[in-house]
Amino acid sequence: LQLESIKYEKMQVVSHLAASMSHEVRNPLTTVKGFLQLINENPSDIRVNSELSKIAVSEIDRATEVINQYLNFAKPHPEMDIDVNVTGEIKRSKEIIMPLATKKGIMMETELLHNHLIKGDPNKLQQVLINLMKNGIEAMESGGVLDIYSYEKGGQLFIVIKDTGIGMTKEQVTRLGEPYFSLKGKNGTGLGMMTVFQLVSGMNGTVKVFSKKNKGTSIILSFPVSVEDYDREIGVI
Ligand code: ADP
Ligand code: MG
Numbered sequence: 001l002q003l004e005s006i007k008y009e010k011m012q013v014v015s016h017l018a019a020s021m022s023h024e025v026r027n028p029l030t031t032v033k034g035f036l037q038l039i040n041e042n043p044s045d046i047r048v049n050s051e052l053s054k055i056a057v058s059e060i061d062r063a064t065e066v067i068n069q070y071l072n073f074a075k076p077h078p079e080m081d082i083d084v085n086v087t088g089e090i091k092r093s094k095e096i097i098m099p100l101a102t103k104k105g106i107m108m109e110t111e112l113l114h115n116h117l118i119k120g121d122p123n124k125l126q127q128v129l130i131n132l133m134k135n136g137i138e139a140m141e142s143g144g145v146l147d148i149y150s151y152e153k154g155g156q157l158f159i160v161i162k163d164t165g166i167g168m169t170k171e172q173v174t175r176l177g178e179p180y181f182s183l184k185g186k187n188g189t190g191l192g193m194m195t196v197f198q199l200v201s202g203m204n205g206t207v208k209v210f211s212k213k214n215k216g217t218s219i220i221l222s223f224p225v226s227v228e229d230y231d232r233e234i235g236v237i
Pocket of ligand 2 (some may be wrong): 131135192193216
């Protein structure tokens, strides 16, 4: 009986992962589709199109990486555990999500005032950031501001993603991360936050959520700093 229930639990985890994989692959596919449409609208603009196609290719790489990650789930495999350039990953994620914000009349403001590295997997950090930025944008129906900033304090690296959207009740906040919890109907899978919690804790980080109904939501990630102040110019983007 016990063996049966262990098998059942494992099947559940595997099926959750499969659903979450399709969620993570859908984001880059949407980006690539949007970029191809833009290229098609203005085929002669070589300069812009070469930028767009560069990002499209790297998005396809990311989707491939996500699929590989999930396919390897059953087998033990070495986790990627390298120094991650946080400001670089924020910048890249912002570029990827920007068309979605622009389409909805949402401003994205970024302030990145440090040069610290954390230990982890840059791809996973990017998945986390894109999920959180996307949720912030989806929470703002009539324009607004998505603020992203990052700073270091007491050996911890903080990343804040703050929107001025519909916010959540206390009850909704406590349900975040529950598989398939979504208030978006057909437009949501309810797997984004589950993935965020899993990936952040896999990098020894924490997720804090502050939200007020009809005011907005702030998500604060924190990770232990791995390398202090590496040699690079501070960038404000
Ligand atoms: P999905 O976005 O597919 O619905 P998520 O796991 O990413 O799934 O989010 C679960 C639910 O949590 C969302 O449907 C939404 O109701 C709520 N939520 C998440 N982020 C925010 C946010 N920034 N503002 C308001 N609600 C949010
Ligand atoms: Mg989501």
